[in-house]
Amino acid sequence: MxxxxxxxxxxxxxxxxxxxxxxxxxxxEKNFDTYARDDLFGEGAKSNGITSETLDEALxxxxxxxxxxxxxxxxxxxxxxxxxxxxxxxxxxRIAKIHDKQGNNKIAVRAYTEALAAxxxxxxxxxxxxxxxxxxxxxxxxxxxxxxxxLLDQKxxxxxxxxxxxxxxxxxxxxxxxxxxxxxxxxDINKNFELARIYYKLALKFDDGSANILSNIxxxxxxxxxxxxxxxxxxxxxxxxxxxxxxxxxxxxxYARKGQYSRAIKTFKQVMSEYEAYxxxxxxVMLEGRLDEAEYFFQKAIDMSPSYFIKAYANIEQVQMKKxxxxxxxxxxxxxxxxxxxxxxxxxxxxxxxxxxxxSPNLEQKLAQEQVAQAKLAQVEAAQEKLAQDKLAQExxVQEKLAQVxxAQEKLAQDKLTQExxxxxxxxxxxAAQEKLAQDKLAQExxxQEKLAQExxAQDKSAQVKLALVxxAQEKLAQDKLAQExxAQEKLAQVxxxQEKLAQExxAQDKSAQVKLALVxxAQEKLAQDKLAQExxAQEKLAQVxxAQEKLAQDKLTQExxAQEKLAQVxxAQEKLAQDKLAQExxxQEKLxQExxVQDKLAQExxAQDKSAQVKLALVxxAQEKLAQDKLAQExxIQEKLAQVxxAQDKLAQDKQLQEDVAQQxxxxxKLAQExxxxxxxxxxxxxxxxxAQVxxAQDKLAQEQAKHEFELFxxxxxxxxxxxxxxxxxxxxxxxxxxxxxxx
Numbered sequence: 001m002x003x004x005x006x007x008x009x010x011x012x013x014x015x016x017x018x019x020x021x022x023x024x025x026x027x028x029e030k031n032f033d034t035y036a037r038d039d040l041f042g043e044g045a046k047s048n049g050i051t052s053e054t055l056d057e058a059l060x061x062x063x064x065x066x067x068x069x070x071x072x073x074x075x076x077x078x079x080x081x082x083x084x085x086x087x088x089x090x091x092x093x094r095i096a097k098i099h100d101k102q103g104n105n106k107i108a109v110r111a112y113t114e115a116l117a118a119x120x121x122x123x124x125x126x127x128x129x130x131x132x133x134x135x136x137x138x139x140x141x142x143x144x145x146x147x148x149x150x151l152l153d154q155k156x157x158x159x160x161x162x163x164x165x166x167x168x169x170x171x172x173x174x175x176x177x178x179x180x181x182x183x184x185x186x187x188d189i190n191k192n193f194e195l196a197r198i199y200y201k202l203a204l205k206f207d208d209g210s211a212n213i214l215s216n217i218x219x220x221x222x223x224x225x226x227x228x229x230x231x232x233x234x235x236x237x238x239x240x241x242x243x244x245x246x247x248x249x250x251x252x253x254x255y256a257r258k259g260q261y262s263r264a265i266k267t268f269k270q271v272m273s274e275y276e277a278y279x280x281x282x283x284x285v286m287l288e289g290r291l292d293e294a295e296y297f298f299q300k301a302i303d304m305s306p307s308y309f310i311k312a313y314a315n316i317e318q319v320q321m322k323k324x325x326x327x328x329x330x331x332x333x334x335x336x337x338x339x340x341x342x343x344x345x346x347x348x349x350x351x352x353x354x355x356x357x358x359x360s361p362n363l364e365q366k367l368a369q370e371q372v373a374q375a376k377l378a379q380v381e382a383a384q385e386k387l388a389q390d391k392l393a394q395e396x397x398v399q400e401k402l403a404q405v406x407x408a409q410e411k412l413a414q415d416k417l418t419q420e421x422x423x424x425x426x427x428x429x430x431x432a433a434q435e436k437l438a439q440d441k442l443a444q445e446x447x448x449q450e451k452l453a454q455e456x457x458a459q460d461k462s463a464q465v466k467l468a469l470v471x472x473a474q475e476k477l478a479q480d481k482l483a484q485e486x487x488a489q490e491k492l493a494q495v496x497x498x499q500e501k502l503a504q505e506x507x508a509q510d511k512s513a514q515v516k517l518a519l520v521x522x523a524q525e526k527l528a529q530d531k532l533a534q535e536x537x538a539q540e541k542l543a544q545v546x547x548a549q550e551k552l553a554q555d556k557l558t559q560e561x562x563a564q565e566k567l568a569q570v571x572x573a574q575e576k577l578a579q580d581k582l583a584q585e586x587x588x589q590e591k592l593x594q595e596x597x598v599q600d601k602l603a604q605e606x607x608a609q610d611k612s613a614q615v616k617l618a619l620v621x622x623a624q625e626k627l628a629q630d631k632l633a634q635e636x637x638i639q640e641k642l643a644q645v646x647x648a649q650d651k652l653a654q655d656k657q658l659q660e661d662v663a664q665q666x667x668x669x670x671k672l673a674q675e676x677x678x679x680x681x682x683x684x685x686x687x688x689x690x691x692x693a694q695v696x697x698a699q700d701k702l703a704q705e706q707a708k709h710e711f712e713l714f715x716x717x718x719x720x721x722x723x724x725x726x727x728x729x730x731x732x733x734x735x736x737x738x739x740x741x742x743x744x745x
Contacts (some may be wrong), residue, residue, distance in 0.1 A: 039093050040079050040107060041622065052077065055084035062094065071098055089119035096128065105132050123149045127176040134182050143186050149179040166198045171206040179202075181213055188220050196220050200345075211241035219250055227254050250278075256284045264676055275304035279312045286319055291326075295319045324386070331383065332669065348579040383670065394659055401652055409645060415573050416638050423631050430624055434617070441613045448606050455602065459595055470588060477577055484577075488570045495563040509548065516541060 052058040060079030070515055075098050081091035096111030112129040115122055126149035133142035157169035164170070171177060180203040200217045200382035207213065218233030231254050237247035248270045255264035260280065268277030282297030298316040516743050 011717070038097075039626075040082075040111060041075065055088070058084065062091070066094070068096075071102075074098065082260055087114075087118040089115050089122060092118060093122060093125055096125070100128055100132065105136070108132060121152060123152050123176050123179075127179045131178065134186065137188055138722075139189060141181065146179045146183045146186070149176045153179070165202060165205060166196065168202055171202055175206065177206055181210075181216065184216060184220070188216075188223060193220055193224055209240055211237040211244040211247060215244065215247045215250060218247070219543075222250065222254060227258060230254055249280075252281075256281055257288075275301045275306075275309065275312075278304065279309070279315065282312075282319075283315055286315065286322075291319050291323055295414055328383070331379075332666070332734060349383060385444065387666060391659065391663060394656070402649070409642070412638060412641055416634075419631075420633050423627060423634075426627050427624075428629065430492065437613065437616055444609055444613070448609070452602065459599075462595075466588065466591065470584065473584060474581075476580060481574070481577060484570060484573055488567070491563070491566050495559065498559055499556075502552065502559075506549075506552060509545070509552075591618075705708060 052061055058077050058081045062081065065077060066074035075095065075443075078091045078095045081088050085091075091113050092115035096108045096115060099105075099108040099111060109129065109132060112125045112132075115125045116129070126145045129228075130142045130145035130149065133139075133145065153171075154169055157172070157175070158170075160169075162169045162172065171180070180199045184196040184199035184203070187193070187199065197217065197220055200213055200220065204210065204213050204217070204493075211386045214233050214237035218230045218237065219717075221227075221230040221233065231251065234247050234251040234254065237244055238251070241247075248267055252267035255261070255267060264281055265274070265277050268280055272280070278297045278301035282294045282301065285297065286294035295316060298312045298319065301312040302316070305312065541703045
């Protein structure tokens with residue numbers, strides 16, 4: 001019964017401790033009003049108060065949101081992961097990927113860089129960073145990151161023991177295929193065509209259905225003049241993807257370079273209108289130096305265009321300007337040749353340069369020479385007028401450029417003001433964030449103090465409850481002890497009564513024995529004859545009495561032994577009560593130790609909160625420093641732009657001075673030509689040389705007419721039929737796929 005009561009008390013005491021412990025448990029819910037990495041949200045985005053309890057939970061929610069297509073929520077969860085682990089490479093890489101897809105290159109580059117700092121073996125981060133740098137024409141940086149991705153991939157493939165192609169291991173499903181493709185483009189830019197084709201073939205070996213890689217291989221051969229091979233690869237790319245515009249455009253360039261203009265137009269028309277096709281073809285042949293053909297194609301584009309075709313008009317003006325430049329260069333060259341011929345003639349005839357009044361053989365020849373000189377003077381005057389017009393046009397262009405520069409300066413000033421305003425707004429945000437952090441810190445400290453006060457009150461209450469329970473247990477133990485002592489006394493009294501009863505029974509037995517002896521004596525006297533029999537009977541009775549006495553002695557010993565055993569049990573119970581009391585006191589001390597541990601834990605949590613607040617303040621400070629650095633960088637960029645504008649102005653001034661110098665030189669040359677023309681009137685040999693020049697001019701004219709005739713034949717050439725552009729389904733060149741980015745690199 002006592003044991004049951006003690007068990008009930010222990011259970012009640014434990015339940016009370018559990019309840020009080022639950023009251024003391026701190027609220028573990030986190031409140032993410034702000035994030036440590038708000039800089040990764042991007043422009044216009046901010047936290048929406050989404051919270052999670054652990055890093056694993058935040059990662060799982062982020063991945064689920066990204067798979068559902070809820071990119072904003074995925075971004076929030078990934079950034080929240082950084083509050084749990086600022087160097088989590090997976091979260092940083094996914095944040096970079098999201099911004100990369102959205103075109104936020106600045107944030108994407110920063111996140112990729114941090115992801116690589118956290119995990120230097122992240123092959124896909126190197127690849128993505130290299131592609132962004134490639135798009136921004138940072139070829140050297142792009143090559144470094146892409147080569148790092150390829151090196152890590154080749155090390156991995158070496159451990160797998162895959163086969164080799166041209167010294168490189170064949171790619172598998174885990175390889176960064178786009179790194180090989182884009183590296184090939186960079187090597188083409190650097191004119192390392194053999195290495196570029198090795199990269200392309202490695203990528204193509206894994207993915208033989210990539211029109212992108214096939215087109216890149218074709219362009220690599222186009223750059224080296226292997227037009228037939230380039231055409232095959234472009235045809236193969238189109239057979240894989242008939243809607244791949246870049247392959248059609250590049251195939252048209254191959255036909256244009258071969259002089260197959262009809263095929264080129266037909267090919268261009270697959271991806272653009274007919275008038276745009278003529279404009280692109282004209283631009284290509286203009287770059288090749290075929291100005292007459294270019295002018296024809298531009299005019300064709302203008303005639304076909306349903307509206308004013310600005311590009312074609314600009315291109316045709318550029319062609320006409322190039323023609324004028326060539327004519328002036330030709331005139332200048334002829335003038336120099338004639339001057340050299342005149343000098344040679346003077347040397348041969350021993351004539352001084354200052355003597356200008358040499359007589360001609362006859363008057364008619366002199367008149368003819370004067371007419372030629374006047375014609376040349378007219379040409380010179382026309383050239384002078386053209387130079388004056390060009391000079392005015394150049395001055396006008398310079399003024400327009402200066403106006404553009406002024407507009408650019410005003411725009412820079414406006415941008416600077418906007419940037420300063422943005423910086424001020426960001427500083428205001430940072431200040432507000434600091435004030436909010438301070439307020440949050442004060443609120444947290446106040447809440448912590450209130451919580452500690454509540455916990456202290458709860459602890460005091462719990463201690464009072466525990467002391468009351470201990471007091472109740474002690475009183476109960478005292479009552480049980482008294483009850484047990486009373487029971488022991490009652491048992492001792494019963495033992496004493498039993499002993500007295502045994503004594504009375506012994507006295508009665510002694511008295512009965514005396515009576516029996518008297519009767520025996522009477523019987524002996526009465527029955528002398530039966531003396532022996534009676535003595536025998538008496539002896540038997542004495543034996544019985546002796547047995548009874550021995551039995552009584554044995555019963556007495558048994559009762560004494562039972563009493564001793566009961567006393568021993570009482571003693572054991574008393575010792576057990578003492579042990580239970582010690583155990584209860586020990587349990588009380590342990591509970592006090594646990595309470596102290598809880599208090600220590602609360603103190604540690606408070607210290608951790610203070611540390612977290614300090615970390616946030618440090619992050620804010622870092623953000624301020626970064627804003628200051630960005631401001632300095634922006635000011636530096638503005639200064640550089642101003643320096644560039646100033647350099648452009650200086651260059652315009654230099655160009656203007658240079659043009660004036662050139663004009664003066666041309667005027668001097670014209671003057672020299674005039675003097676030379678006067679000398680030509682008196683030189684007989686010059687007539688013969690002019691006849692030779694006329695013959696040569698006639699030959700050039702014939703050649704031009706022949707070229708024009710061939711061009712007219714092209715214009716009359718029938719349109720290429722569609723079946724002439726059908727692509728062969730088989731090809732002797734082995735093609736492959738890419739698995740690359742869809743970006744049109």
